[in-house]
Amino acid sequence: MRIGIIGGSGLENAVEGEKIIVNTPYGEVYVKIGIMANERVAFIPRHGEKHENPPHKVNYRGNLWALKTLGVERVIATNAVGGIRNGLNPGDLLIPHDFIDFTKGRTYTFYDQKAIHIDLTTPYCPELRKLIIDVAEEMNIKVWDSGVYVCTEGPRFETPSEIRMFRLLGADVVGMTGVPEVILARELKMCYATICVITNYAAGMQKRISQEEVDEIMKGRMKTVIEIINGVVQRIPIERKNCMCGL
Template identity: 35%
Template sequence: MANMTLGIIGGTGLGEALGALGAGQEHRLETPFGPTSGPIVTTEVGGVPVALLSRHGPGHALNPSRVPYRANIWALKSLGVTHILASGAVGSLREELQPRQLVIPDQVIDKTFRRAGTFFDDLAVHVEFAAPFCNGLRSALVKASTGLPTRVHQGGTYVCMEGPQFSTRAESELHRSWGASLIGMTVMPEARLAREAEICYALVALPTDYDCWRPHPAHVDQAKLIEEILGNVKVATQNAIELIRRAIPHVVAAAEKPCPCQSALALGIWTDRSLVSTETRRQLEPILGKYLR
Protein backbone atom coordinates (compact mmCIF):
# COMPACT_ATOMS: atom_id res chain seq x y z
CA MET A 1 0.00 0.00 0.00
CA ALA A 2 1.47 3.34 -1.04
CA ASN A 3 1.93 6.04 1.61
CA MET A 4 1.35 3.69 4.52
CA THR A 5 1.68 5.29 7.97
CA LEU A 6 1.48 3.31 11.20
CA GLY A 7 -0.25 4.77 14.25
CA ILE A 8 0.71 3.47 17.69
CA ILE A 9 -1.68 4.17 20.57
CA GLY A 10 -0.43 3.42 24.06
CA GLY A 11 -2.34 2.58 27.18
CA THR A 12 -1.28 2.31 30.80
CA GLY A 13 2.50 2.60 31.07
CA LEU A 14 3.12 2.32 27.33
CA GLY A 15 2.41 5.99 26.64
CA GLU A 16 5.60 7.12 28.33
CA ALA A 17 7.62 4.23 26.93
CA LEU A 18 6.65 4.95 23.33
CA GLY A 19 9.38 7.56 23.21
CA ALA A 20 11.83 4.67 23.03
CA LEU A 21 10.70 4.15 19.44
CA GLY A 22 12.32 7.38 18.33
CA ALA A 23 12.16 11.17 18.57
CA GLY A 24 10.15 13.17 16.07
CA GLN A 25 7.86 16.12 15.38
CA GLU A 26 4.98 17.04 17.68
CA HIS A 27 1.54 17.82 16.22
CA ARG A 28 -1.28 19.50 18.15
CA LEU A 29 -4.24 19.32 15.79
CA GLU A 30 -7.55 21.12 16.10
CA THR A 31 -10.36 18.66 15.44
CA PRO A 32 -14.16 18.95 15.12
CA PHE A 33 -14.32 16.82 18.26
CA GLY A 34 -12.07 18.89 20.48
CA PRO A 35 -8.42 18.39 21.41
CA THR A 36 -6.65 15.04 21.25
CA SER A 37 -5.38 13.29 24.37
CA GLY A 38 -2.06 15.00 23.83
CA PRO A 39 0.43 15.81 21.09
CA ILE A 40 0.87 13.23 18.33
CA VAL A 41 4.53 12.60 17.54
CA THR A 42 5.47 11.64 14.00
CA THR A 43 8.75 9.89 13.39
CA GLU A 44 10.22 6.93 11.52
CA VAL A 45 10.99 3.45 12.82
CA GLY A 46 13.08 1.34 10.50
CA GLY A 47 12.21 3.68 7.65
CA VAL A 48 8.46 3.35 8.29
CA PRO A 49 6.46 6.53 9.05
CA VAL A 50 4.95 6.24 12.53
CA ALA A 51 2.57 8.44 14.55
CA LEU A 52 2.66 7.98 18.33
CA LEU A 53 -0.18 8.91 20.68
CA SER A 54 -0.52 8.40 24.42
CA ARG A 55 -4.20 7.49 24.93
CA HIS A 56 -4.51 8.89 28.47
CA GLY A 57 -2.48 12.01 27.77
CA PRO A 58 0.63 13.37 29.51
CA GLY A 59 0.81 12.13 33.09
CA HIS A 60 -2.12 9.74 32.53
CA ALA A 61 -4.50 12.61 33.23
CA LEU A 62 -7.53 11.21 31.37
CA ASN A 63 -9.61 8.37 32.75
CA PRO A 64 -11.03 5.90 30.18
CA SER A 65 -14.40 7.66 29.93
CA ARG A 66 -12.76 11.03 29.25
CA VAL A 67 -10.36 9.92 26.53
CA PRO A 68 -11.31 11.91 23.39
CA TYR A 69 -11.53 8.87 21.15
CA ARG A 70 -13.12 10.69 18.21
CA ALA A 71 -10.55 13.49 18.27
CA ASN A 72 -7.71 10.97 18.49
CA ILE A 73 -8.81 8.86 15.52
CA TRP A 74 -9.80 11.92 13.44
CA ALA A 75 -6.36 13.45 14.03
CA LEU A 76 -4.51 10.24 13.17
CA LYS A 77 -6.53 9.92 9.97
CA SER A 78 -5.73 13.55 9.12
CA LEU A 79 -2.02 12.80 9.49
CA GLY A 80 -2.30 9.98 6.98
CA VAL A 81 -2.39 7.03 9.37
CA THR A 82 -3.59 3.90 7.58
CA HIS A 83 -2.91 1.24 10.23
CA ILE A 84 -3.04 1.34 14.04
CA LEU A 85 -1.41 -0.95 16.57
CA ALA A 86 -2.87 -0.17 19.98
CA SER A 87 -2.06 -1.52 23.40
CA GLY A 88 -3.73 -1.43 26.78
CA ALA A 89 -3.66 -2.97 30.23
CA VAL A 90 -6.41 -5.49 31.00
CA GLY A 91 -7.51 -7.93 33.65
CA SER A 92 -7.36 -11.61 32.80
CA LEU A 93 -10.56 -13.66 33.03
CA ARG A 94 -8.79 -16.96 32.29
CA GLU A 95 -6.25 -18.86 34.35
CA GLU A 96 -4.08 -19.54 31.30
CA LEU A 97 -3.79 -15.83 30.41
CA GLN A 98 -1.14 -14.94 32.92
CA PRO A 99 0.00 -11.47 33.98
CA ARG A 100 3.01 -10.22 32.00
CA GLN A 101 2.01 -12.28 28.96
CA LEU A 102 0.37 -10.69 25.91
CA VAL A 103 -2.93 -11.34 24.15
CA ILE A 104 -4.01 -10.46 20.61
CA PRO A 105 -7.82 -10.48 20.95
CA ASP A 106 -10.17 -11.12 18.05
CA GLN A 107 -13.53 -10.12 19.56
CA VAL A 108 -15.11 -7.40 21.72
CA ILE A 109 -18.18 -7.04 23.92
CA ASP A 110 -18.97 -3.35 24.40
CA LYS A 111 -20.46 -2.41 27.79
CA THR A 112 -19.61 1.30 27.63
CA PHE A 113 -22.43 3.84 27.81
CA ARG A 114 -20.96 7.32 28.41
CA ARG A 115 -18.86 7.68 25.26
CA ALA A 116 -19.61 9.09 21.82
CA GLY A 117 -19.33 6.00 19.66
CA THR A 118 -19.52 7.29 16.09
CA PHE A 119 -18.34 10.10 13.85
CA PHE A 120 -21.70 10.15 12.11
CA ASP A 121 -24.14 12.06 14.32
CA ASP A 122 -25.74 13.89 11.39
CA LEU A 123 -26.14 11.10 8.84
CA ALA A 124 -26.88 7.38 8.77
CA VAL A 125 -23.75 5.27 8.31
CA HIS A 126 -23.58 1.57 9.19
CA VAL A 127 -20.21 -0.21 8.98
CA GLU A 128 -19.55 -3.95 9.12
CA PHE A 129 -18.04 -4.80 12.50
CA ALA A 130 -18.40 -8.57 12.87
CA ALA A 131 -14.60 -8.83 13.04
CA PRO A 132 -13.65 -5.77 15.13
CA PHE A 133 -9.90 -6.21 14.67
CA CYS A 134 -8.07 -6.25 11.35
CA ASN A 135 -7.13 -9.80 10.41
CA GLY A 136 -4.07 -8.62 8.49
CA LEU A 137 -2.69 -6.72 11.48
CA ARG A 138 -3.48 -9.56 13.87
CA SER A 139 -1.57 -11.91 11.57
CA ALA A 140 1.38 -9.49 11.52
CA LEU A 141 1.47 -9.48 15.33
CA VAL A 142 1.29 -13.26 15.48
CA LYS A 143 4.18 -13.61 13.05
CA ALA A 144 6.22 -11.10 15.04
CA SER A 145 5.64 -13.00 18.29
CA THR A 146 7.96 -15.86 17.34
CA GLY A 147 10.95 -15.79 19.65
CA LEU A 148 9.51 -13.16 21.97
CA PRO A 149 10.56 -13.80 25.60
CA THR A 150 6.97 -14.21 26.76
CA ARG A 151 3.91 -16.11 25.60
CA VAL A 152 1.62 -14.31 23.16
CA HIS A 153 -1.93 -15.69 23.08
CA GLN A 154 -3.86 -15.60 19.83
CA GLY A 155 -7.54 -14.73 20.07
CA GLY A 156 -9.90 -13.99 22.90
CA THR A 157 -12.87 -11.76 23.68
CA TYR A 158 -12.26 -8.40 25.35
CA VAL A 159 -15.12 -7.04 27.49
CA CYS A 160 -14.91 -3.24 27.49
CA MET A 161 -16.56 -1.79 30.61
CA GLU A 162 -17.19 1.87 31.33
CA GLY A 163 -15.25 2.19 34.56
CA PRO A 164 -13.46 3.93 36.12
CA GLN A 165 -14.31 1.54 38.97
CA PHE A 166 -13.26 -2.08 38.55
CA SER A 167 -15.72 -4.98 38.35
CA THR A 168 -17.66 -6.46 41.22
CA ARG A 169 -17.07 -10.14 41.87
CA ALA A 170 -20.51 -10.94 40.40
CA GLU A 171 -19.71 -8.97 37.24
CA SER A 172 -16.36 -10.69 36.87
CA GLU A 173 -18.00 -14.12 37.16
CA LEU A 174 -20.67 -13.04 34.66
CA HIS A 175 -18.03 -12.02 32.13
CA ARG A 176 -16.34 -15.38 32.58
CA SER A 177 -19.65 -17.15 32.01
CA TRP A 178 -19.91 -15.34 28.67
CA GLY A 179 -16.65 -16.99 27.61
CA ALA A 180 -14.77 -13.71 27.67
CA SER A 181 -11.01 -13.66 28.15
CA LEU A 182 -10.16 -10.08 29.12
CA ILE A 183 -11.71 -7.12 30.89
CA GLY A 184 -10.61 -3.57 30.11
CA MET A 185 -11.85 -0.01 29.67
CA THR A 186 -10.30 1.49 26.53
CA VAL A 187 -10.70 -0.53 23.33
CA MET A 188 -14.20 0.85 22.67
CA PRO A 189 -15.15 3.01 20.90
CA GLU A 190 -11.55 3.29 19.69
CA ALA A 191 -11.72 0.16 17.53
CA ARG A 192 -15.14 1.07 16.11
CA LEU A 193 -14.04 4.60 15.23
CA ALA A 194 -10.95 3.24 13.49
CA ARG A 195 -13.23 1.08 11.35
CA GLU A 196 -15.44 4.09 10.56
CA ALA A 197 -12.29 5.96 9.52
CA GLU A 198 -11.23 2.99 7.34
CA ILE A 199 -8.06 2.46 9.37
CA CYS A 200 -6.84 -1.08 10.01
CA TYR A 201 -6.71 -1.62 13.79
CA ALA A 202 -5.42 -4.35 16.09
CA LEU A 203 -4.76 -4.51 19.82
CA VAL A 204 -2.00 -5.92 21.99
CA ALA A 205 -3.60 -6.54 25.39
CA LEU A 206 -1.42 -6.56 28.53
CA PRO A 207 -2.85 -8.68 31.37
CA THR A 208 -1.79 -7.19 34.71
CA ASP A 209 -3.84 -9.32 37.13
CA TYR A 210 -6.75 -11.77 37.31
CA ASP A 211 -9.50 -9.19 37.87
CA CYS A 212 -11.46 -10.07 41.03
CA TRP A 213 -12.84 -13.51 40.10
CA ARG A 214 -9.65 -15.12 41.39
CA PRO A 215 -9.13 -14.39 45.10
CA HIS A 216 -5.86 -12.75 46.03
CA PRO A 217 -3.59 -14.55 48.51
CA ALA A 218 -4.67 -13.68 52.05
CA HIS A 219 -1.15 -12.70 53.09
CA VAL A 220 -0.84 -10.02 50.35
CA ASP A 221 -2.10 -6.60 51.52
CA GLN A 222 -3.51 -3.94 49.18
CA ALA A 223 -0.27 -1.97 48.95
CA LYS A 224 1.70 -5.08 47.98
CA LEU A 225 -0.97 -6.02 45.48
CA ILE A 226 -0.78 -2.62 43.75
CA GLU A 227 3.01 -2.87 43.73
CA GLU A 228 2.76 -6.28 42.07
CA ILE A 229 0.31 -5.02 39.45
CA LEU A 230 2.51 -2.04 38.60
CA GLY A 231 5.44 -4.41 38.23
CA ASN A 232 3.36 -6.52 35.86
CA VAL A 233 2.47 -3.40 33.84
CA LYS A 234 6.15 -2.51 33.49
CA VAL A 235 7.21 -5.96 32.28
CA ALA A 236 4.19 -6.39 29.98
CA THR A 237 4.83 -2.94 28.52
CA GLN A 238 8.41 -3.86 27.67
CA ASN A 239 7.16 -7.05 26.03
CA ALA A 240 4.52 -5.12 24.06
CA ILE A 241 7.04 -2.57 22.79
CA GLU A 242 9.29 -5.38 21.60
CA LEU A 243 6.37 -7.11 19.88
CA ILE A 244 5.35 -3.87 18.13
CA ARG A 245 8.95 -3.27 17.03
CA ARG A 246 9.14 -6.74 15.53
CA ALA A 247 5.70 -6.42 13.94
CA ILE A 248 6.44 -3.30 11.88
CA PRO A 249 8.03 -5.11 8.89
CA HIS A 250 5.13 -7.57 8.89
CA VAL A 251 2.66 -4.67 8.94
CA VAL A 252 4.40 -3.19 5.90
CA ALA A 253 4.07 -6.53 4.11
CA ALA A 254 0.39 -6.82 5.09
CA ALA A 255 -0.27 -3.30 3.82
CA GLU A 256 0.62 -4.41 0.29
CA LYS A 257 -2.56 -6.48 0.15
CA PRO A 258 -6.11 -5.08 -0.12
CA CYS A 259 -7.98 -5.08 3.19
CA PRO A 260 -11.74 -4.68 3.70
CA CYS A 261 -11.03 -2.33 6.61
CA GLN A 262 -9.81 0.22 4.04
CA SER A 263 -13.20 0.32 2.28
CA ALA A 264 -15.54 -0.07 5.26
CA LEU A 265 -17.68 2.91 4.22
CA ALA A 266 -18.15 1.90 0.58
CA LEU A 267 -21.56 0.33 1.23
CA GLY A 268 -22.20 1.87 4.65
CA ILE A 269 -23.48 5.36 3.81
CA TRP A 270 -27.27 5.21 3.73
CA THR A 271 -28.04 8.94 3.74
CA ASP A 272 -28.68 10.57 0.37
CA ARG A 273 -25.39 12.33 -0.44
CA SER A 274 -27.28 15.45 -1.53
CA LEU A 275 -28.64 15.84 2.01
CA VAL A 276 -25.22 15.89 3.72
CA SER A 277 -24.62 19.44 4.91
CA THR A 278 -21.65 21.56 3.93
CA GLU A 279 -20.60 21.69 7.59
CA THR A 280 -20.66 17.90 7.94
CA ARG A 281 -18.70 17.56 4.72
CA ARG A 282 -16.09 19.96 6.06
CA GLN A 283 -15.81 18.33 9.46
CA LEU A 284 -15.56 14.78 8.13
CA GLU A 285 -13.48 15.50 5.03
CA PRO A 286 -10.56 13.24 6.13
CA ILE A 287 -13.00 10.34 6.67
CA LEU A 288 -15.87 10.83 4.20
CA GLY A 289 -14.29 13.08 1.60
CA LYS A 290 -13.69 10.50 -1.12
CA TYR A 291 -17.32 9.36 -0.93
CA LEU A 292 -18.92 12.81 -1.07
CA ARG A 293 -17.06 14.47 -3.92
Protein backbone atom coordinates in the same frame (compact mmCIF):
# COMPACT_ATOMS: atom_id res chain seq x y z
CA MET B 1 2.61 8.41 7.18
CA ARG B 2 0.95 4.99 7.20
CA ILE B 3 1.31 3.74 10.77
CA GLY B 4 -0.15 4.98 14.04
CA ILE B 5 0.43 3.71 17.57
CA ILE B 6 -1.88 4.30 20.53
CA GLY B 7 -0.77 3.35 24.01
CA GLY B 8 0.59 4.40 27.37
CA SER B 9 3.55 6.51 28.38
CA GLY B 10 5.93 3.56 28.27
CA LEU B 11 5.58 3.41 24.51
CA GLU B 12 6.43 7.05 23.89
CA ASN B 13 10.10 6.50 24.62
CA ALA B 14 10.26 4.02 21.74
CA VAL B 15 9.39 6.78 19.26
CA GLU B 16 12.01 9.47 18.79
CA GLY B 17 10.82 12.65 17.12
CA GLU B 18 8.88 15.89 17.46
CA LYS B 19 5.77 16.66 19.46
CA ILE B 20 2.90 18.35 17.65
CA ILE B 21 -0.69 19.34 18.31
CA VAL B 22 -3.29 18.24 15.77
CA ASN B 23 -6.50 20.25 15.68
CA THR B 24 -9.61 18.09 15.20
CA PRO B 25 -13.37 18.74 15.36
CA TYR B 26 -13.17 17.07 18.79
CA GLY B 27 -10.40 19.19 20.26
CA GLU B 28 -6.63 19.36 20.22
CA VAL B 29 -4.71 16.08 20.23
CA TYR B 30 -1.10 15.65 21.32
CA VAL B 31 0.86 13.52 18.85
CA LYS B 32 4.50 12.52 18.68
CA ILE B 33 5.86 12.12 15.15
CA GLY B 34 8.99 10.04 14.93
CA ILE B 35 10.89 7.06 13.63
CA MET B 36 10.42 3.45 14.65
CA ALA B 37 12.13 0.61 12.79
CA ASN B 38 13.13 3.11 10.06
CA GLU B 39 9.47 3.97 9.45
CA ARG B 40 7.79 7.28 10.14
CA VAL B 41 5.05 6.73 12.71
CA ALA B 42 2.57 8.78 14.73
CA PHE B 43 2.26 7.98 18.43
CA ILE B 44 -0.67 9.11 20.59
CA PRO B 45 -0.65 8.64 24.36
CA ARG B 46 -4.26 7.56 24.78
CA HIS B 47 -4.79 9.29 28.12
CA GLY B 48 -3.16 12.56 27.11
CA GLU B 49 0.36 13.94 27.26
CA LYS B 50 0.42 13.85 31.06
CA HIS B 51 -1.87 10.82 31.46
CA GLU B 52 -4.55 13.21 32.69
CA ASN B 53 -7.67 11.57 31.22
CA PRO B 54 -9.30 8.52 32.90
CA PRO B 55 -10.73 5.83 30.59
CA HIS B 56 -14.25 7.28 30.43
CA LYS B 57 -12.86 10.74 29.59
CA VAL B 58 -10.37 9.77 26.87
CA ASN B 59 -10.85 11.74 23.64
CA TYR B 60 -11.31 8.62 21.52
CA ARG B 61 -12.79 10.45 18.54
CA GLY B 62 -10.11 13.12 18.60
CA ASN B 63 -7.30 10.55 18.79
CA LEU B 64 -8.51 8.54 15.81
CA TRP B 65 -9.40 11.63 13.79
CA ALA B 66 -5.91 13.02 14.35
CA LEU B 67 -4.32 9.83 13.04
CA LYS B 68 -6.58 9.83 10.00
CA THR B 69 -5.70 13.48 9.33
CA LEU B 70 -2.01 12.52 9.34
CA GLY B 71 -2.62 9.84 6.71
CA VAL B 72 -2.49 6.80 8.98
CA GLU B 73 -4.00 3.57 7.59
CA ARG B 74 -2.86 1.06 10.24
CA VAL B 75 -3.20 1.46 13.99
CA ILE B 76 -1.40 -0.69 16.54
CA ALA B 77 -2.66 -0.25 20.10
CA THR B 78 -1.84 -1.59 23.54
CA ASN B 79 -4.23 -2.19 26.44
CA ALA B 80 -3.81 -3.20 30.07
CA VAL B 81 -6.36 -5.90 30.91
CA GLY B 82 -7.41 -8.26 33.65
CA GLY B 83 -7.44 -11.99 32.98
CA ILE B 84 -10.83 -13.73 33.20
CA ARG B 85 -10.21 -17.04 31.45
CA ASN B 86 -8.44 -19.73 33.45
CA GLY B 87 -4.85 -20.08 32.36
CA LEU B 88 -4.30 -16.39 31.65
CA ASN B 89 -1.72 -14.99 34.04
CA PRO B 90 -0.30 -11.55 34.81
CA GLY B 91 2.42 -10.76 32.28
CA ASP B 92 0.80 -12.75 29.47
CA LEU B 93 0.13 -11.10 26.11
CA LEU B 94 -3.10 -11.64 24.20
CA ILE B 95 -4.21 -10.50 20.74
CA PRO B 96 -8.02 -10.22 20.83
CA HIS B 97 -10.18 -11.18 17.86
CA ASP B 98 -13.52 -9.92 19.20
CA PHE B 99 -15.00 -7.68 21.86
CA ILE B 100 -18.04 -7.18 24.08
CA ASP B 101 -19.05 -3.61 24.90
CA PHE B 102 -20.20 -2.86 28.46
CA THR B 103 -19.38 0.83 28.39
CA LYS B 104 -22.20 3.27 29.10
CA GLY B 105 -21.58 6.94 28.46
CA ARG B 106 -19.12 7.18 25.60
CA THR B 107 -19.48 8.55 22.09
CA TYR B 108 -19.25 5.60 19.72
CA THR B 109 -19.46 7.12 16.26
CA PHE B 110 -18.43 9.96 13.97
CA TYR B 111 -21.84 9.77 12.29
CA ASP B 112 -24.36 11.61 14.45
CA GLN B 113 -26.19 13.22 11.52
CA LYS B 114 -26.94 10.14 9.42
CA ALA B 115 -27.37 6.41 9.85
CA ILE B 116 -24.15 4.55 9.09
CA HIS B 117 -24.01 0.87 10.07
CA ILE B 118 -20.48 -0.54 9.87
CA ASP B 119 -19.84 -4.28 9.71
CA LEU B 120 -17.95 -5.60 12.74
CA THR B 121 -17.97 -9.29 11.87
CA THR B 122 -14.19 -9.05 12.20
CA PRO B 123 -13.70 -6.00 14.44
CA TYR B 124 -9.93 -6.31 14.59
CA CYS B 125 -8.00 -6.31 11.32
CA PRO B 126 -7.16 -9.95 10.49
CA GLU B 127 -4.09 -8.97 8.46
CA LEU B 128 -2.63 -6.83 11.23
CA ARG B 129 -3.50 -9.40 13.92
CA LYS B 130 -1.78 -12.16 11.97
CA LEU B 131 1.30 -10.02 11.51
CA ILE B 132 1.54 -9.32 15.25
CA ILE B 133 1.14 -13.01 16.05
CA ASP B 134 3.67 -14.08 13.40
CA VAL B 135 6.27 -11.56 14.54
CA ALA B 136 5.89 -12.62 18.18
CA GLU B 137 6.26 -16.28 17.21
CA GLU B 138 9.41 -15.56 15.19
CA MET B 139 10.84 -13.75 18.23
CA ASN B 140 9.93 -16.71 20.48
CA ILE B 141 7.58 -14.49 22.44
CA LYS B 142 4.49 -16.32 23.67
CA VAL B 143 1.20 -14.63 22.89
CA TRP B 144 -2.36 -15.90 23.11
CA ASP B 145 -3.48 -15.63 19.50
CA SER B 146 -7.18 -14.99 20.15
CA GLY B 147 -9.54 -13.86 22.85
CA VAL B 148 -12.65 -11.83 23.59
CA TYR B 149 -12.08 -8.43 25.19
CA VAL B 150 -14.90 -7.04 27.31
CA CYS B 151 -14.72 -3.29 27.84
CA THR B 152 -16.21 -1.63 30.92
CA GLU B 153 -16.79 2.04 31.64
CA GLY B 154 -14.31 2.46 34.47
CA PRO B 155 -12.57 4.11 36.09
CA ARG B 156 -13.36 1.65 38.89
CA PHE B 157 -12.38 -1.99 38.64
CA GLU B 158 -15.15 -4.54 38.15
CA THR B 159 -16.96 -6.54 40.84
CA PRO B 160 -16.62 -10.33 41.22
CA SER B 161 -20.27 -10.76 40.13
CA GLU B 162 -19.61 -8.75 36.97
CA ILE B 163 -16.61 -10.91 36.20
CA ARG B 164 -18.66 -14.10 36.66
CA MET B 165 -21.22 -12.68 34.22
CA PHE B 166 -18.54 -11.75 31.70
CA ARG B 167 -17.09 -15.26 31.90
CA LEU B 168 -20.52 -16.74 31.13
CA LEU B 169 -20.74 -14.42 28.10
CA GLY B 170 -17.45 -15.75 26.77
CA ALA B 171 -15.09 -12.94 27.70
CA ASP B 172 -11.42 -13.77 28.22
CA VAL B 173 -10.03 -10.42 29.36
CA VAL B 174 -11.48 -7.19 30.72
CA GLY B 175 -10.29 -3.63 30.22
CA MET B 176 -11.48 -0.02 30.10
CA THR B 177 -10.00 1.50 26.93
CA GLY B 178 -10.58 -0.82 23.97
CA VAL B 179 -14.02 0.56 23.08
CA PRO B 180 -14.96 2.73 21.22
CA GLU B 181 -11.42 2.95 19.83
CA VAL B 182 -11.76 -0.17 17.69
CA ILE B 183 -15.17 0.96 16.39
CA LEU B 184 -14.00 4.44 15.45
CA ALA B 185 -10.98 3.06 13.62
CA ARG B 186 -13.27 0.95 11.46
CA GLU B 187 -15.55 3.92 10.76
CA LEU B 188 -12.49 5.75 9.44
CA LYS B 189 -11.49 2.68 7.40
CA MET B 190 -8.26 2.13 9.29
CA CYS B 191 -6.84 -1.28 10.12
CA TYR B 192 -6.72 -1.74 13.89
CA ALA B 193 -5.30 -4.41 16.19
CA THR B 194 -4.19 -4.35 19.79
CA ILE B 195 -1.74 -6.11 22.07
CA CYS B 196 -3.32 -6.74 25.46
CA VAL B 197 -1.02 -7.03 28.47
CA ILE B 198 -2.63 -9.04 31.26
CA THR B 199 -1.70 -7.07 34.36
CA ASN B 200 -3.82 -8.84 36.98
CA TYR B 201 -6.40 -11.52 37.61
CA ALA B 202 -9.90 -10.10 37.37
CA ALA B 203 -11.96 -9.29 40.47
CA GLY B 204 -12.78 -12.30 42.63
CA MET B 205 -9.83 -14.26 41.25
CA GLN B 206 -7.28 -12.68 43.59
CA LYS B 207 -7.47 -11.02 47.00
CA ARG B 208 -7.55 -7.45 45.69
CA ILE B 209 -6.59 -5.39 42.64
CA SER B 210 -4.38 -2.32 42.88
CA GLN B 211 -3.39 0.27 40.31
CA GLU B 212 0.19 -0.10 41.51
CA GLU B 213 0.16 -3.77 40.54
CA VAL B 214 -1.27 -2.96 37.11
CA ASP B 215 1.36 -0.28 36.48
CA GLU B 216 4.20 -2.52 37.63
CA ILE B 217 3.25 -5.44 35.36
CA MET B 218 2.62 -3.13 32.40
CA LYS B 219 5.99 -1.47 32.84
CA GLY B 220 7.72 -4.82 33.13
CA ARG B 221 6.30 -6.07 29.83
CA MET B 222 6.75 -2.87 27.84
CA LYS B 223 10.18 -3.81 26.48
CA THR B 224 8.73 -6.99 24.98
CA VAL B 225 5.72 -5.15 23.58
CA ILE B 226 7.99 -2.59 21.94
CA GLU B 227 10.06 -5.38 20.38
CA ILE B 228 6.92 -6.85 18.83
CA ILE B 229 5.69 -3.48 17.56
CA ASN B 230 9.10 -2.75 16.04
CA GLY B 231 8.97 -6.04 14.18
CA VAL B 232 5.44 -5.40 12.97
CA VAL B 233 6.27 -1.88 11.77
CA GLN B 234 9.16 -3.27 9.74
CA ARG B 235 6.89 -5.74 7.96
CA ILE B 236 3.63 -3.88 7.38
CA PRO B 237 3.01 -4.01 3.61
CA ILE B 238 2.34 -0.82 1.71
CA GLU B 239 -0.93 -2.10 0.25
CA ARG B 240 -3.78 -3.65 2.19
CA LYS B 241 -4.70 -6.95 0.54
CA ASN B 242 -6.08 -9.41 3.07
CA CYS B 243 -8.65 -7.39 4.99
CA MET B 244 -11.89 -5.50 4.46
CA CYS B 245 -11.08 -2.64 6.83
CA GLY B 246 -10.71 -0.04 4.10
CA LEU B 247 -13.91 -0.88 2.23
